[in-house]
Amino acid sequence: METGHDGWDASKSQVTAQGVGPDGGGTVLRARSVCYDYSENGRRRHRLLGKSYDRNGPAPQIGPVNIELQDGCITALIGPSGCGKSTVLKLLAGILTPLRGQIWYEHRDIARQPDFRRARLRRTEFAFIFQDYMLVDSLTVAENIILPRSLNGSATDDGAVRRALACVDLPTGVMRRKVGELSGGQQQRVAIARAMIMDAQVLFADEPTGNLDPRAREDTLDAIQAAMSAGLKASLLVTHDARVASRADRILYMRDGRICGSYPHMDQEDIDRLLLSGSE
Amino acid sequence: MALILLVLEAMVRGGEGADSTTPVVMVAIFLTSSASVSKTISDHAFTAQWDRLMRIRLLGASPCRLLGSILAVQGLMAAFSGLIGVALGELMKPLARPAMARLDMLLPEHGILPNLSSILMTVLLSVLCQCLGAILAAVRVIRARPDLQSMPRSSGRRHRALSTAVMLLVVLATCLMIYLKGTGAAAGGMGILLIPLLAWALIRVGRPLLNRAAGVIMAGYPRGPVVTLALRNQETTRAASLFTMVVVATAVACGLFGFLGYSDANARASLTTALAGGSVISPVGSDRGALDHWAAYVRSRDTDPLILAPATVVPMAKDGAGCDRQIRRAASYYRGASRLQIDGDLSRIFPSAALHPARDSTGLDGLDGVVASSPEVGAGLSLGAPVCIDDGNGPARRSRIAAIADLPGGMGQYFIPSHLSTSTSRNAWKTGYERWGGRTPLALVSSQVGGREVPTGVVDQTAEAWVANLPTGKIYAQTGGEGMKEMAVIVYPVLVICAVGVLSLIFTMVEERRRTRAVAVLLDLGVWRYGCSGTLRYLSEVLPAFLLACAGSLLVVNLCSHPQSVELYGGISFYCPAGQLGLLLAVVLAMGLVALVAHMISYVRLVCQG
Numbered sequence: 001m002e003t004g005h006d007g008w009d010a011s012k013s014q015v016t017a018q019g020v021g022p023d024g025g026g027t028v029l030r031a032r033s034v035c036y037d038y039s040e041n042g043r044r045r046h047r048l049l050g051k052s053y054d055r056n057g058p059a060p061q062i063g064p065v066n067i068e069l070q071d072g073c074i075t076a077l078i079g080p081s082g083c084g085k086s087t088v089l090k091l092l093a094g095i096l097t098p099l100r101g102q103i104w105y106e107h108r109d110i111a112r113q114p115d116f117r118r119a120r121l122r123r124t125e126f127a128f129i130f131q132d133y134m135l136v137d138s139l140t141v142a143e144n145i146i147l148p149r150s151l152n153g154s155a156t157d158d159g160a161v162r163r164a165l166a167c168v169d170l171p172t173g174v175m176r177r178k179v180g181e182l183s184g185g186q187q188q189r190v191a192i193a194r195a196m197i198m199d200a201q202v203l204f205a206d207e208p209t210g211n212l213d214p215r216a217r218e219d220t221l222d223a224i225q226a227a228m229s230a231g232l233k234a235s236l237l238v239t240h241d242a243r244v245a246s247r248a249d250r251i252l253y254m255r256d257g258r259i260c261g262s263y264p265h266m267d268q269e270d271i272d273r274l275l276l277s278g279s280e
Numbered sequence: 281m282a283l284i285l286l287v288l289e290a291m292v293r294g295g296e297g298a299d300s301t302t303p304v305v306m307v308a309i310f311l312t313s314s315a316s317v318s319k320t321i322s323d324h325a326f327t328a329q330w331d332r333l334m335r336i337r338l339l340g341a342s343p344c345r346l347l348g349s350i351l352a353v354q355g356l357m358a359a360f361s362g363l364i365g366v367a368l369g370e371l372m373k374p375l376a377r378p379a380m381a382r383l384d385m386l387l388p389e390h391g392i393l394p395n396l397s398s399i400l401m402t403v404l405l406s407v408l409c410q411c412l413g414a415i416l417a418a419v420r421v422i423r424a425r426p427d428l429q430s431m432p433r434s435s436g437r438r439h440r441a442l443s444t445a446v447m448l449l450v451v452l453a454t455c456l457m458i459y460l461k462g463t464g465a466a467a468g469g470m471g472i473l474l475i476p477l478l479a480w481a482l483i484r485v486g487r488p489l490l491n492r493a494a495g496v497i498m499a500g501y502p503r504g505p506v507v508t509l510a511l512r513n514q515e516t517t518r519a520a521s522l523f524t525m526v527v528v529a530t531a532v533a534c535g536l537f538g539f540l541g542y543s544d545a546n547a548r549a550s551l552t553t554a555l556a557g558g559s560v561i562s563p564v565g566s567d568r569g570a571l572d573h574w575a576a577y578v579r580s581r582d583t584d585p586l587i588l589a590p591a592t593v594v595p596m597a598k599d600g601a602g603c604d605r606q607i608r609r610a611a612s613y614y615r616g617a618s619r620l621q622i623d624g625d626l627s628r629i630f631p632s633a634a635l636h637p638a639r640d641s642t643g644l645d646g647l648d649g650v651v652a653s654s655p656e657v658g659a660g661l662s663l664g665a666p667v668c669i670d671d672g673n674g675p676a677r678r679s680r681i682a683a684i685a686d687l688p689g690g691m692g693q694y695f696i697p698s699h700l701s702t703s704t705s706r707n708a709w710k711t712g713y714e715r716w717g718g719r720t721p722l723a724l725v726s727s728q729v730g731g732r733e734v735p736t737g738v739v740d741q742t743a744e745a746w747v748a749n750l751p752t753g754k755i756y757a758q759t760g761g762e763g764m765k766e767m768a769v770i771v772y773p774v775l776v777i778c779a780v781g782v783l784s785l786i787f788t789m790v791e792e793r794r795r796t797r798a799v800a801v802l803l804d805l806g807v808w809r810y811g812c813s814g815t816l817r818y819l820s821e822v823l824p825a826f827l828l829a830c831a832g833s834l835l836v837v838n839l840c841s842h843p844q845s846v847e848l849y850g851g852i853s854f855y856c857p858a859g860q861l862g863l864l865l866a867v868v869l870a871m872g873l874v875a876l877v878a879h880m881i882s883y884v885r886l887v888c889q890g
Binding site: 090095096115116119120121122123124128134135136137138147148151152 | 332335336337338339340341342343344345425426427
């Protein structure tokens with residue numbers, strides 16, 4: 001298995017996607033040397049002092065991280081709890097602003113874009129599934145599904161909602177029900193249906209099956225793969241569950257804020273071994 | 281709302297000689313307190329809906345889009361509620377008008393027909409207040425990272441603490457400087473500006489201090505469940521702003537009543553000192569017989585009394601209208617009780633007028649005429665400026681400002697000669713009615729009654745007694761109204777606004793504690809103990825707010841007002857509007873009962889649901 005190396009010297013390249021160079025084709029989203037610090041003071045310190053501080057001051061808590069999401073590929077980001085997986089996902093999705101580095105999507109560095117542009121990406125190009133489903137309780141299933149398009153000012157008819165529900169194997173009878181009345185697995189599939197109806201290009205899923213029973217977990221993962229077939233270009237799954245990671249095409253192993261390994265599809269047992277022992 | 285409508289109508293119609301600053305001040309106070317309450321309630325609402333708002337942001341709503349949506353909702357609700365308020369206000373006007381007329385804020389015949397411009401302005405200002413409060417509260421929402429699970433603490437705590445400490449020091453230093461060196465009414469005016477700054481600083485620093493105090497109380501040995509539930513509730517303590525509203529209400533009440541009361545006390549003290557040893561003689565009624573008896577008695581007491589009688593003075597209007605017309609226009613909006621026509625040598629009766637030499641003119645000796653206060657004449661008028669006067673001797677006529685001085689006790693500033701006819705010289709008036717017919721004068725004489733018999737229809741009292749019997753604020757009141765009662769009309773609506781906000785927060789807090797309540801029911805805490813925990817939670821925030829705002833505002837009032845009182849007549853050591861503050865405290869405590877009952881009902885309801 002290919003391994004990476006530790007140390008945070010920004011001049012050294014961290015692990016990149018296996019088999020694809022920085023300018024390789026088929027890359028949907030690419031992050032280069034992305035760093036992040038959790039504390040406000042840390043962020044301020046790094047912003048003000050920049051490179052001159054890098055060599056002497058404390059390292060940022062996340063990064064530098066290099067990640068590429070490939071076209072047609074489900075990428076799983078795994079690692080022990082608290083290593084920064086969710087933070088990396090939020091950085092790539094434009095929710096957080098990195099301290100340094102670049103995040104390229106469609107020839108634009110979204111890391112340097114203002115918040116309103118990144119917000120537009122989140123409602124048009126990026127879809128999200130989180131452990132707590134990220135649905136608005138007070139809205140119905142249909143209203144949650146069309147919410148990003150509503151924010152974009154686009155009209156959506158019931159037919160599109162029904163098709164999206166069909167793709168995730170939900171009956172159309174739930175359209176007018178409040179999301180709180182659905183089970184966890186159903187709510188997660190509503191979130192996936194939302195991704196499909198907005199014609200998103202990239203799906204970011206943070207522990208999508210964390211609150212689900214095994215049956216619902218499998219249904220959710222099947223729905224994600226169905227969404228990939230339906231139009232999604234790439235997916236990033238953050239998980240510490242080996243069963244979920246085994247459904248991915250590529251696996252990135254993260255520890256202590258850095259990517260330590262990049263692997264092709266692995267079986268659940270190999271992933272379990274990796275998680276227990278760390279990168280070898 | 282009726283008050284705002286009436287005030288706005290007065291502003292729209294205008295009124296020469298009216299105290300035009302009062303409506304502006306009143307509306308400004310209402311708007312500021314409404315925006316403050318709106319911001320507080322919006323803060324709480326955003327905290328309660330934090331996760332929903334952040335989800336919408338995370339799904340792609342830009343900060344501007346979110347802010348626009350918030351403003352649209354708030355504006356719509358404000359417009360709707362403003363229209364309802366206007367409708368209720370119009371319904372309340374017939375009830376409010378007699379009360380305002382009794383307070384001399386309106387003439388009894390003043391019309392209260394609906395005025396479209398004031399209605400529109402009221403709705404517009406309501407929307408403006410609500411949106412302003414929502415914007416201030418929304419700043420934290422739109423600036424936060426979309427992935428935050430709960431409302432963040434304000435960033436830059438050290439910076440905030442430092443800036444607040446600096447603000448408090450500025451307030452204190454300004455007060456001390458005024459105390460040590462300040463003179464004149466400007467000192468009091470500055471003090472009024474310091475009250476909002478003090479309130480702002482208290483709000484910024486008070487909440488975190490309360491949280492820390494709660495933490496200190498809870499540290500160490502364990503407390504009972506009631507105290508624990510009351511003091512450990514970080515979510516609501518972060519956003520619940522009972523503290524803010526109580527500080528606003530207390531600061532407004534303490535500040536305005538305090539300054540008015542102190543000024544009134546100053547005025548009384550200075551008048552009492554000026555008139556010491558003398559008497560005030562007034563007729564009972566203003567009919568011919570009463571005035572003639574009064575005049576005869578006055579002549580028997582003093583050959584050269586100082587006579588004060590109502591008069592009307594307005595600056596000359598630029599439209600060239602005659603004095604009669606200008607007087608009539610001005611009379612629509614004020615009563616003349618505080619404009620005094622003087623017959624007599626002012627410096628003889630007010631020996632301490634030497635403390636207030638005329639800033640212009642040759643002096644006050646032998647000057648008789650009309651003494652007017654600046655709101656009536658118009659601030660900024662200079663020596664020789666033309667005015668119209670109506671002193672009851674024939675038609676209104678032109679005159680000029682002959683002298684400017686600061687008389688004690690708010691008695692006026694501008695001297696205008698009456699141009700009395702030579703046949704009506706100072707002591708030549710034949711009967712009281714000939715001279716003062718239809719108006720109720722006062723005679724100030726320099727000796728006490730002694731053993732003299734006072735005839736019926738005449739009141740002869742010592743100057744001290746006369747001053748003491750004047751309603752609070754009357755000496756200081758510019759419109760001739762009832763002073764403190766007028767202030768009540770300004771302050772109490774603000775308190776009502778804050779009270780509505782407090783009630784709203786109490787019910788919201790009861791609703792938000794559903795998880796705590798569920799656990800309390802599960803563990804069979806008991807309805808009474810749960811209710812007590814809610815009340816203790818409420819009191820632990822509002823009582824410190826009340827006490828801090830009281831202490832701070834009284835300090836500002838007394839420090840800023842003391843120098844003027846010392847300069848005038850020895851000074852008053854301390855003033856506290858005890859009655860008004862007592863009433864406010866009673867209302868605050870009564871709200872505690874509401875909190876208790878609301879918590880108990882919510883507990884019982886949950887128990888009944890099973």
